[in-house]
Amino acid sequence: MAANQDSSYDVDKIQVLEDIDAVRKRPGMYIGSTGPDGLLQMIYEVVDNSVDEALAGFCTTIEIVIHEDKRITVRDDGRGIPVGIHPEAGVSTVELVLTTLHAGGKFDEGGYKVSGGLHGVGVSAVNALSEHFVVEVRWRDGKVYRQEFCRGRKTTELEVVGESNETGTTITFLPDREIFDEIHYNFSKLSHRLQELAYLNAGLTIQFDNRLTGVKRAFHAEGGIAAFVQELATGKEPLHEGPIYLAESRGSQSVEVAMLFTDAMEEEVFTFANNINTREGGTHLTGFRAALTKVLNDYAREKRILRQEDEALPGEAIREGLVAIVSVKLQQPEFEGQTKAKLGSPGIRAFVEEVVREQLGQYLAKNPSVGRAIIENSLSAHRARLAAAKARKLVRRKEALFGGGLPGKLADCTSGSPEESELFIVEGDSAGGSAKQGRDRNFQAILPLRGKVLNVEKARLGKLLDNQELRAIITALGTGIRDQFNLDGLRYHKVIIMADADVDGSHIRTLLLTFFFRNLRPLIERGHVYIAKAPLYLAQRGQVRRYLYSDEELEAYQAEEDGKYIVRRFKGLGEMNPEELWETTMNPETRILRQVTIRDALEADEVFTTLMGTDVPRRRDFIRENAHRVVALDI
16 A cells, blocks of 8 residues: 555545547547557556556556557556445446546545646546456455446446455556557557656656567656756766756645756757646746746856846856756646647746745855856857857857858759758769759759768767768758757758668668757758658559559559569669659659658657667667567658
8 A cells, every 4th residue: 555545535526527428439539549649648548547646645656568469457556546436426436437527536626636637538538448448446445346348338337356455546448449440559659658757756666568569667766857857968968967956845836847957059948747748838937947047147147257237148048058857746737728738827937936046046056166167158158159259169060060162962953942942862872863863953952972871869069060971961951050050041941861761771761860850950840851752662564654662562562463564672762763763752743751740859859869879778679669660650
């Protein structure tokens, strides 16, 4: 049994608001989609209930199992769903919670003071969308209760099936194949979220047993978000030893801040509200930034680093190289929009600002060397913005980026309008030659690359700029990189990566995407980066030619053809003549392009670190868990 048991969470804390008849008719309204993201959302809804128990101080361990038959089990050691008869509904509270929308303990302050899933539809929607759903409750009376459901309707009554000296809830469900065409879980995204929850709830243990792939993981972070920041700063040079950690709880609201200043050029600040990743920031981020700017400017004046009263360091310069997590927990948070991507609660800004101002000021008073290091780095960044000649790093970078004209290997287009222009980054000189001959030179530019580019995940900025291939890309684009990035300088509306449709081509695409994500992220965020899909086969019967893009397409073609035909396999883009390359991969009327997007910067950061970093066991587990997606991967 978890510590701090509180009998106030009982049947009278559950409120009934409306029915769930619409869930099966419109599942997308409740879980987002009926694809892979919707399947993950079903898991998140159940896990979040267990995390809410941890937030309330009654749960220390959560176990998630993916069974061989694709059932999901989530087990916690919280208080357990109340089993008594609800006074308003006249049915057991377990049944009420699992079959009625907006029935839960999150609407009553005595149930949960803080919760991420405030709408109360989660677990009941999961039940409605499961062909089999089983709940077991280990209750405070020492008994174990069990009930089964099918598509949201009970198939058994709540009954006692055993005894236990522990408390908690175990839920097992199988997503309904009438709703979901295919049941394929995105294991990397699920692992990322579980690790994120462990970081955000210090001391909570989350055990993940993926029996489909044989991979087991345990997520536990005694260091909480400080350990999170340390992980995010991997590969960067810190300006001080260990993250700065600030925390305060007052009544039903709390704030935690962990930050580490580094010599990197980019700012990485991620915010959360009740464990929800607020990707677009909000009032808590505004309060944090305001306090950070004020405290460090006041400190710089106090130490006479800034000598004029009206002189001030801008927030952008102060936050250069900053890696930080801001996590707030509050009652009834207000989010802007359905996605909960931005926190709108007005009161939390002043609270965060006050805590950061007071505690960071105290920290700097006790650690003057840290304060001086941060201020000096900020001053350097500020001066570099005002006059790049005064900052050696930025001068070297600018000379590397903007020295000289366009790269000699670039075959530019004749159009002077970036809105009409495309840049193809092509693997190999032979493929580049075919692309140059096959292109429409009015609006298509070709930049061939020789071999595999540098893995920037393992390289510092200086080595990156010494790499001839990457420097050619930077120069051709015209935007600069990192904090020197300026979208106004972009010379092409579409930047298209064109590589072979084999393993080596996939590796080159990954290397290039790593480079873009780490150094030119706004290009991806603004929708300028694409991947061209090249064919694997050319099937020909008489004069009829058909390009096939996968082994599955070839098998389907062979099954439907009853006459004589020949099949040619392309070993690479270099084997295609200019006409074939134009027809399949470059012609806007017939080509297949996939736009590269970023839905979650933190998740993308973790994936690139896993794939391109130095942790071999972590990369091996990632490949084992995601190998099934390679065949179906549509890029």
